[in-house]
Amino acid sequence: MPPTNPDRPPAAPTTALGLALAAASRGLAVIPLSRTKLPAVRSPHRDEPRSARRCRGECGRIGHGVHDATTDPEMIRELFAAAPWATGYGIACGRLPHCLVGLDLDVKNDQDGPAALQFLADTHGFPLPPAPTVLTPSGGRHLWLTAPAGTAVPNSVGRLAPGIDVRGTGGYLVGPGSRTTAGTYFFAPGTPRLPAPAVPPTLLDLMQPAAARSASPKGASGKQAVGLVRFVLDAIPGGKNGTGRNDRLFWAACRAYETADRDADGIAAALIEAAVHTGLPEPEARATVASAARNARRSPV
Structure with a gap:
């Protein structure tokens, strides 16, 4: 079970499906994840020619990763029924109404994502607003921010700075309460919840190519x-x-x-x-x- 969070109501769900449904009720589109943090529903194209694997859900079947993400409770139950081994859920970034952008701050392999982000803020002169923060099993953290509707934020790994990955359009964040091979993700006590603050404009510009x-x-x-x-x-x-x-x-x-x-x-x-x-x-x-x-x-x- 995920660690106790004093900000969480006593009746909060603890199963991956329950957590995913709770997130969807707040307008977050979700998919089931395996213990390896990968989408749990198997691709319907895994045995087909490589050209068919470029499908992003146009075929009408499930199993297209983040492209399956939804807030529809019925569809979420169908997704989890197709992957009973799921132990977590992913939250799609860039989707209305929140248009989430995730900052994945790593603290492993001699990287210090939080320090690198603070250095960027100090160097470019933008504030770091208090944001919903999810603690990761490795000691890192995910910061939840939002982008203006219609703004494409590219996913990137280490391009902003070593230790900072961006989860933007077409990406997803591991949802709090998810259990993985490394441990459990959970909200940092005392951090704010939705609505997440806007990405500072200067930082949003830095996220672009x-x-x-x-x-x-x-x-x-x-x-x-x-x-x-x-x-x-x-x-x-x-x-x-x-x-x-x-x-x-x-x-x-x-x-x-x-x-x-x-x-x-x-x-x-x-x-x-x-x-x-x-x-x-x-x-x-x-x-x-x-x-x-x-x-x-x-x-x-």
């Missing part, structure tokens, strides 16, 4: 460049109605080459980096941008 922050075109505004990068970051793998990663990258690169003049190559580099963050292989991203450049040169000015 470096090229997106540095692009400053002359023909197009810096705001437009950032908008193009975020458009690429919002891509859905596989896509629907022509809005997949390649389609979005091609469109954004065309706009850059049509409007940014000599700075287009700088924006294109930012777009390639953003596409790679969505999972598109870098050679494919570079080929798409090169095609957009050729297309823009053929277009009448």
